[in-house]
Amino acid sequence: MASPITGSFQLMKSLNRSVVLNTIRIHGAISRSEIAKKTKLTPPTVTNIVNELIDAELVLESRSGKSNGGRKPIILTINSNSRYIVGVDVGVNKVRLAVTNLNGEVSKRKVEPMPVSKALNEEEFLLFLKKILHSFLEEVSEGRDKLIGIGIAMHGIVDHEKGIAIHGPTLKLEKVPVKDVIEEEFNLPVRVENDAKALALGEKWFGAGKETDHFVCLNVGEGIGGGIVLNNRLFHGNNSLAGEVGHTIIDLNGPTCSCGNKGCFQTLASGQALKERASKKIEEGVETELTKIGNREIEGQVIYEAALKGDVVAKEILRETGEYLGLGILNVIHFLNPSMIIVGGGVSKAGSFLMGPITETIETRALSFEAQKTRIVLSDLGEEGSLIGACTLVLSELFTHEHGNT
Amino acid sequence: MASPITGSFQLMKSLNRSVVLNTIRIHGAISRSEIAKKTKLTPPTVTNIVNELIDAELVLESRSGKSNGGRKPIILTINSNSRYIVGVDVGVNKVRLAVTNLNGEVSKRKVEPMPVSKALNEEEFLLFLKKILHSFLEEVSEGRDKLIGIGIAMHGIVDHEKGIAIHGPTLKLEKVPVKDVIEEEFNLPVRVENDAKALALGEKWFGAGKETDHFVCLNVGEGIGGGIVLNNRLFHGNNSLAGEVGHTIIDLNGPTCSCGNKGCFQTLASGQALKERASKKIEEGVETELTKIGNREIEGQVIYEAALKGDVVAKEILRETGEYLGLGILNVIHFLNPSMIIVGGGVSKAGSFLMGPITETIETRALSFEAQKTRIVLSDLGEEGSLIGACTLVLSELFTHEHGNT
DNA sequence: AAACATTAATTAAATTAATTAAAAAAGATT
DNA sequence: AATCTTTTTTAATTAATTTAATTAATGTTT
Numbered sequence: 001m002a003s004p005i006t007g008s009f010q011l012m013k014s015l016n017r018s019v020v021l022n023t024i025r026i027h028g029a030i031s032r033s034e035i036a037k038k039t040k041l042t043p044p045t046v047t048n049i050v051n052e053l054i055d056a057e058l059v060l061e062s063r064s065g066k067s068n069g070g071r072k073p074i075i076l077t078i079n080s081n082s083r084y085i086v087g088v089d090v091g092v093n094k095v096r097l098a099v100t101n102l103n104g105e106v107s108k109r110k111v112e113p114m115p116v117s118k119a120l121n122e123e124e125f126l127l128f129l130k131k132i133l134h135s136f137l138e139e140v141s142e143g144r145d146k147l148i149g150i151g152i153a154m155h156g157i158v159d160h161e162k163g164i165a166i167h168g169p170t171l172k173l174e175k176v177p178v179k180d181v182i183e184e185e186f187n188l189p190v191r192v193e194n195d196a197k198a199l200a201l202g203e204k205w206f207g208a209g210k211e212t213d214h215f216v217c218l219n220v221g222e223g224i225g226g227g228i229v230l231n232n233r234l235f236h237g238n239n240s241l242a243g244e245v246g247h248t249i250i251d252l253n254g255p256t257c258s259c260g261n262k263g264c265f266q267t268l269a270s271g272q273a274l275k276e277r278a279s280k281k282i283e284e285g286v287e288t289e290l291t292k293i294g295n296r297e298i299e300g301q302v303i304y305e306a307a308l309k310g311d312v313v314a315k316e317i318l319r320e321t322g323e324y325l326g327l328g329i330l331n332v333i334h335f336l337n338p339s340m341i342i343v344g345g346g347v348s349k350a351g352s353f354l355m356g357p358i359t360e361t362i363e364t365r366a367l368s369f370e371a372q373k374t375r376i377v378l379s380d381l382g383e384e385g386s387l388i389g390a391c392t393l394v395l396s397e398l399f400t401h402e403h404g405n406t
Numbered sequence: 407m408a409s410p411i412t413g414s415f416q417l418m419k420s421l422n423r424s425v426v427l428n429t430i431r432i433h434g435a436i437s438r439s440e441i442a443k444k445t446k447l448t449p450p451t452v453t454n455i456v457n458e459l460i461d462a463e464l465v466l467e468s469r470s471g472k473s474n475g476g477r478k479p480i481i482l483t484i485n486s487n488s489r490y491i492v493g494v495d496v497g498v499n500k501v502r503l504a505v506t507n508l509n510g511e512v513s514k515r516k517v518e519p520m521p522v523s524k525a526l527n528e529e530e531f532l533l534f535l536k537k538i539l540h541s542f543l544e545e546v547s548e549g550r551d552k553l554i555g556i557g558i559a560m561h562g563i564v565d566h567e568k569g570i571a572i573h574g575p576t577l578k579l580e581k582v583p584v585k586d587v588i589e590e591e592f593n594l595p596v597r598v599e600n601d602a603k604a605l606a607l608g609e610k611w612f613g614a615g616k617e618t619d620h621f622v623c624l625n626v627g628e629g630i631g632g633g634i635v636l637n638n639r640l641f642h643g644n645n646s647l648a649g650e651v652g653h654t655i656i657d658l659n660g661p662t663c664s665c666g667n668k669g670c671f672q673t674l675a676s677g678q679a680l681k682e683r684a685s686k687k688i689e690e691g692v693e694t695e696l697t698k699i700g701n702r703e704i705e706g707q708v709i710y711e712a713a714l715k716g717d718v719v720a721k722e723i724l725r726e727t728g729e730y731l732g733l734g735i736l737n738v739i740h741f742l743n744p745s746m747i748i749v750g751g752g753v754s755k756a757g758s759f760l761m762g763p764i765t766e767t768i769e770t771r772a773l774s775f776e777a778q779k780t781r782i783v784l785s786d787l788g789e790e791g792s793l794i795g796a797c798t799l800v801l802s803e804l805f806t807h808e809h810g811n812t
Numbered sequence: 813a814a815a816c817a818t819t820a821a822t823t824a825a826a827t828t829a830a831t832t833a834a835a836a837a838a839g840a841t842t
Numbered sequence: 843a844a845t846c847t848t849t850t851t852t853a854a855t856t857a858a859t860t861t862a863a864t865t866a867a868t869g870t871t872t
Contacts (some may be wrong), residue, residue, distance in 0.1 A: 006447055007421040008858045012413030016859090019410045032842065033820055041412055042860055045819065070819025072865040150467070159776060167774060214644060228742075230636060237743025238620060239776035244740040247732060247773055251658040252669075261771055263658075331654040335741055336634075337643025365667055367653055368563060368573060370645035415828045415859065422830085439849050447830055476848025477838040572846065816871075823864070832855070841846075 004117060014401035016041060020049045021315070021399050024076050026210065031065055031073030046218060050076060056396075057082040058102075078102055083148045083398070086137065086388035088129070089195060090154035092170045092222065095129075096384065097136045100391040102398075105207035106384070110136055122176050129178070130185050137186075149189035149394035152178060153198035153386040155225070159240050163192040166240065169223070169258060191393035195219060195386040196243060197234050199344050199379070199394065200227025202389030207380035208342050215340040216332050217379070218245065219386070220325070220347040224266040246270070250327055265331075269324040271300040271347050277317045278303055304350040318353040328360025333362065333371050344379030351378040378381075413735070420807035422447060426455045427805050430465060430482050432616065437471055437479030456482060463488040463802075464508075470782040484508055489554045491805070492543065493796035495601060496533070496560035498576045498628065501792065503542045508798040508804075510612040510789070516542055528582050535584070536591050543592075543699040555595035555800035558584060559604035559792040561631070565646050571648065575629070575664060597799035601625060602649060603640050605750050606633025606783070607802065609794030613786035614748050621746040622738050623785070624754040625792070626731070629664075630672040647786065652676065656733055671737075674714040675730040677706040677753050682722045685708055724759035729731075731760060732767025739768065739777050750785030757784040 005011070016039075023035050036046045053059040057079055068248065080103035088101075089096040092114070099108040112132045114120075133150070140147075156168030163179020183190045193201070200217035201381075203209040209217065213232055219225040224246030228235040235242050246266035247259050254263025255276070267273060306310040306314035329341055343351065343358075358376055366372040379385050413419070429441050436444075452489055459465040463485055471479040486509035495502040498520070505514040518538045520526075526534065539556070546553075569585020571577075574807030589596045590612045599607070606623035609615040615623065619638055625631040630652030634641040641648050652672035653665050660669025661682070671678060712720035735747055749757065749764075772778040785791050 004425045004445060004833075005421065006425050006445055007418030007830080009418075009859095012415075012418055012858065013415035019412050022410070031820075033614070039410060039412055043821070043858060044823080044861090047823095048858085065869055068819060069779045069869055070817080073820060221465065222470040230641070233635070235742075236746040238741055238780070239774060241740065241743035241774060241777050244773060248654075248737040249656050252656060253659070259773060263631075308425070327655060327658070331737075334647065334653045335738075336641075337645055337647035337650070339644040367650060367665060368645060368647060371647050374644070413859085414832095418829065418858095437849075449830090449850070451830060451850085454829085474848060475840055476846085477850070477851060521840095687826055814867100814872090818869075819867085821864100821866075823862105825862080826861100827860070828858090830855100830857080832853100834851105834853080836851070837849080839847080839849100842844085 011401075016045060017049055017052070017374065018399060018401040020046060021053060021058065021078075024053075025078050025399065029062065029075045029077050031075055033073060035076075047334050073204075075293065079172075080105065083146050084142050085148060085391040085394045086133070086140070086150045087383075087387050088133070088152045089198070089387040089390055090152065090171075091195075092155065095132060096387045097132065098384070098391065099140055099142065100388065100395075102202075102395065104202070104388055104391065104395070106388070107142070108140060109384075110139075113222075120171060120173075120182075122173055125173060125176065126178070126181050129182065133182070133186065137393065147188060148398065149191065150182060150186060151198070151390035151393035152182070152190065152192045153195040153390040153393075154178075154192065155195050155223075155238055157244075158192055158194040158197075160191070160193045160197070160234075160236060164188060165192065189394065189397075191397070193234075193390070193393050194225065194227075194240070194243075195389075196225025196345075197227040197236075198389030198393060199225075199381070199385040200229050200233055200243075200342070201392045202381050202385050202387075202388070203342050203344070203379060204229050204387060205392045205396065207342065207385070208377050212340045214336070214338045215342060216243075216245075216336060216338045217342040217344060218329070219345040220270055220343060221345040222271045224270050224328070225345075226332075228338075230336075245328065245332060248328070248331065250324075250331060264290060265324075265328040267319055269328055273324070274300050274303050274317060274347070275322055277320065278314075281313050281317065300347055300350070304353070307350070307353055315353060318350055319357050321347075322354040322357030323361055326358040327365075329358060329376065330362055330365055333366055333374050338374070340375045340377065342377055342379055344381070344385050346383070350379050351385075415515055417807075422451065423455055423458070424805060424807035426452060427459060427464065427484075430459075431484050431691045431805065435468065435481045435483050435569040437481055439479060441482075449806055450653040480512055486511065487627060489552050490548050490686050491554060491797040492539070492546070492556045493793050494539070494556065494558045495604075495790075495796055496535075496558065496559065496577075496795040497601075497795055501538060502793045503538065504790070504793050504797065505548065506794065506801075507548055508801065510608075510801070512794070513548070514546060515790075515793075516545075526577060526579075528579055531577060531582065532584070532716045535588065539592065540586070553594065554804065555591060555597065556588060557604070557796035557799035557801075558588070558598045559796040559799075560584075560598065561601050561629075563646055563650075564598055564600040564603075566597070566599045566603070566640075566642060570598060571598065571712075578739065591774075592624065595800065595803075597797050597803070599640075599796070600631065600633075600646070600649075602631025602751075602802050603633040603642070604795030604799060605631075605787070605791040606635050606649075606748070606795070607640055607798045608634050608640065608787050608791050608793075609748050609750070609785060611798045611802065612794060613791070614643060614783050615746065618744075618746045618749060620742070620744045621748060622649075622651075622752060623743045624735070624738075625751040626676055627751040628677045630734070631751075632738075634744075636742075651734065652739060654734070654737065655738060656730075670729075670736040675727055679730070680706050680709050680723060680727055680753070683726060684720075687719050687723065690720060706753055707758070710759070713756070713759055724756055725763050727753075728760035728763030729767055732764040733771075735782065736768055736771055739780050743777065744780070746783065748785055749786070750791050752789070754784050755789075770807060 060079040096122035097110045159168040166178040196219035217227040226245035251263030255267040257264035466485040486507045503516045563572040571582040602625035623633040632649035632651035659668030661673040663670035
C-alpha cells in the first residue's frame with residue numbers, strides 16, 4: 001500500500017492555498033470575505049494566502065464590488081495571462097498545437113499533418129515532435145520565461161506518471177519515453193497523458209464537468225476512449241488502463257474488434273461502426289444519398305451531412321448507433337454511477353441525432369429512478385477538447401497542492 | 407460541488423491519529439519508532455498520539471520486543487476487546503447475526519430464518535429486525551456499555567448515508583428508513599449498507615484486500631453484486647448504484663434478466679446461470695449425476711458436489727460459468743483497472759473449478775500485459791464476509807478521521 | 813449632517829500541534 | 843567500565859491557524 005498522507009503544516013498550507021486559488025478560479029471573480037464564507041476558512045487565513053498568491057502573480061485585485069451595506073469588497077481574479085502553457089494533441093492523422101493562458105483560453109493554434117503516419121518509428125516520432133514544437137515555439141509571442149510547461153495528449157495507453165507512451169494502436173510505438181526526451185530538449189516540465197483522459201481533465205476544468213465531482217467522459221471517434229474523474233481527479237487504475245471502456249464487451253457474439261475480442265463497445269458505437277453500417281446498407285442496395293457522394297470516403301462526417309440533408313438511411317444509421325452508445329453508457333452508469341456522462345470526440349458533432357436514442361435507452365433501462373436521470377451531455381470543448389486538456393495537465397499541477405510525502 | 411477539505415489543526419490531528427491507529431491495526435504489533443519510520447511522522451508526534459490512544463483504551467502496550475542493539479522497543483497492539491460491534495446480514499432466506507471485537511473476530515454468532523419472506527411488508531420487516539436484535543443482544547455476554555454500534559448489510563440498493571433501503575429485489579421494500587428506526591430503538595449508532603459493498607469493506611479490513619488500495623469485490627450468489635474500493639474507501643457513486651456490475655450488459659441478445667434487460671452479467675455467470683445450464687443439460691437428456699439427486703433442488707451446491715465427485719457434465723457447467731465470469735471480470739479490468747479482483751459469495755465455494763477458466767480468459771483477452779496479470783483471488787472471509795463487513799461499517803468510523811468540515 | 817450600524821479587510825495575540833534538538837532510558841558491544 | 847545504539851520522552855521552537863480586536867469604507871437612520 002502507498003504510504004499514507006500525514007498531517008503537517010505544509011499539508012495544511014498547501015491544501016488551503018489550493019482551495020483558495022481554485023475558489024477564485026471557479027468563481028471567476030470573488031472577494032476575500034466570500035472566499036472565507038464558501039471555504040469555511042477564517043478571514044485572516046484567506047487574507048494571508050491571497051497576499052501570497054498576489055505576490056506570486058497568480059491572482060489580481062481587479063475592481064471594487066458592490067457594497068452590501070458596508071465597506072466595498074475587493075474583487076479578486078486569476079491573473080490569467082501571467083503564465084502560459086503549450087499543449088499538443090497527437091492524433092492519428094494530425095497533430096494539434098496550442099498556447100493557452102491560465103484560464104484555458106487559446107491565444108494561438110496550429111495543426112500539423114502527421115507525416116506518412118504508419119511508417120514512423122520511435123526515433124522518427126520523437127524527432128517529428130521536437131521539430132514541430134520548436135517551430136511552434138518560435139512563432140509564440142509570449143515571453144519564454146512565462147511558459148511553465150508542455151502538456152501532451154496522445155491516443156493509446158500512456159503511463160502518465162513516468163510520461164511513457166506504452167502502446168499506440170496506430171503509431172506502432174512501444175514504451176516511448178516522451179516526457180524525458182521532450183523535457184531534456186526544451187528544459188521545461190512536460191506531462192503526457194492519454195487523449196481521452198486529457199479530454200476529461202479539460203472538461204473538468206473548463207467544460208461541462210466544472211461543477212461535478214464524479215463523471216465519465218467518452219471520447220467517441222474511430223474508437224471509444226474514456227476518462228474517469230472521481231473526487232475531482234483523473235482516475236488511472238493500476239496500469240493506466242482505467243477508462244478503456246471502448247474495449248468492454250457488450251455483445252459476446254458481435255463483430256470482431258481490433259483488439260481481438262468480439263463485441264467490444266467500440267465495434268458497435270464508434271465512427272468505425274457508423275462506416276460499417278453504411279457500407280452494409282449500400283451493399284444491400286438500399287436507396288440513400290450515401291451512394292451519391294462521389295469519391296469521398298464514407299466516414300462519420302459524410303453520414304452526418306447526409307442526415308442533415310434529411311437522408312432517411314443516414315438518420316437510421318445514426319439512430320442505431322445512438323442506441324448502442326446508450327447501452328454502453330448504461331453499463332458505465334451501473335458500474336460507477338457517475339453524476340454525469342460527457343460525450344465528446346468526433347462523433348459527438350452529430351449529437352443532435354444521437355442524444356435522443358441515448359437518453360431514451362437509459363430512461364427505459366436503468367435500474368433505479370435516479371440512475372435514469374443521469375445527466376448525459378455533449379462536450380463543451382469540441383474538437384479542441386483533448387488539446388485544451390493537454391494544457392490542463394500542466395495547469396492542474398500549478399493549482400493543486402502537493403502531498404507532504406511523495 | 408461538495409465543499410472542499412481545508413487544512414486545520416483538527417484535520418492534521420485527526421489525520422495523524424487515524425494513520426497511527428491504522429498502522430498499528432494493520433501490522434498487528436509494532437513499536438512507536440517503527441510507526442514513525444513507516445508513516446514518516448516524527449517520534450514525538452507518534453508518542454503523543456499513541457499515549458492518547460492508550461488513554462482512550464484503543465491501544466495496549468503489550469510486551470517488549472527484541473532489542474536491535476539498543477533499548478528494547480515497546481510493542482503496541484490494538485486493544486481489541488475494549489469495544490465490540492453487532493453486525494447483521496439480511497439475506498434472501500436467512501438473517502445472520504454476529505458480535506465482533508475491534509479486530510473483526512467473531513465471539514458469538516446466530517442464524518435466523520427469514521419468516522415467509524415474500525410476505526413481509528415494511529412494518530413487519532422492521533418489527534422482525536428489532537425482535538431478532540433484541541433477543542440476540544440479550545444473549546451477548548459483553549457489557550452493553552462496550553457496544554459501539556450496529557452494522558447492517560442487506561441486499562438491494564441502499565443509501566448508506568441516510569441508512570435507507572431504497573429497493574430490494576426479493577423483499578418488496580421501497581425506501582425503508584432502517585437506520586433511523588433501529589437507532590431509535592436501541593439508542594446506538596447504526597450503519598446500513600448494501601451486502602456486496604459490506605463484503606468489499608470486510609475484505610479491505612480483514613481479508614484479501616488488506617494491503618490493496620484499489621480493488622473490486624464481486625459477490626457472486628444468485629445474482630452478482632459488486633463493491634468498489636478506491637483509495638482504500640468504498641465508492642458509492644451518485645445514487646449508491648456504483649458496483650451494480652451484475653446488471654452490466656455483456657451479451658445484447660442473451661437471456662432476459664430480472665431487471666428486464668437482456669444479457670446482464672448475472673444472467674450468464676451467477677448461481678442462477680448455473681441452475682439454468684443444469685436444467686438445460688438435463689432436458690437435453692445428457693447423462694449426468696445431476697439427474698440422480700432425488701428431490702433436492704438443483705442449485706449451485708448440488709452442482710459443485712457433483713463436480714467434486716467427478717461428474718463431467720457438472721464440471722463442464724462450472725467451466726463454462728467460469729469463462730463468463732472471466733469475461734465480466736475482463737470488463738471490470740478495462741473499466742477500472744483495479745490491482746485486484748476478489749471473488750466472493752456462494753458461488754466462490756466452487757472456486758477450484760472456476761479460477762482456471764477465469765484466469766485463462768483474462769490472460770488471453772486483456773489489452774495489456776500488466777492487465778493480464780491482474781490478481782484474481784477468492785474471498786478470504788467466506789460465507790460470513792458480508793456479516794463481518796457489516797461490523798466493519800461501524801468499526802471503520804472509529805478508525806477513520808473525521809473531515810474538519812462536514 | 814452626525815451618529816450608528818454593517819460589511820470588508822487587517823493586525824496582534826493566543827492557540828494548536830507538529831518539528832527540532834537534546835536528554836533519558838535501557839541494552840548491546842568492546 | 844566505558845562507549846555506542848536504539849527507543850522513548852522532554853523541552854524548546856516553529857509554522858500556521860484561530861480568536862479577538864482594530865481599522866477602513868460605506869450605508870442607514872434620526
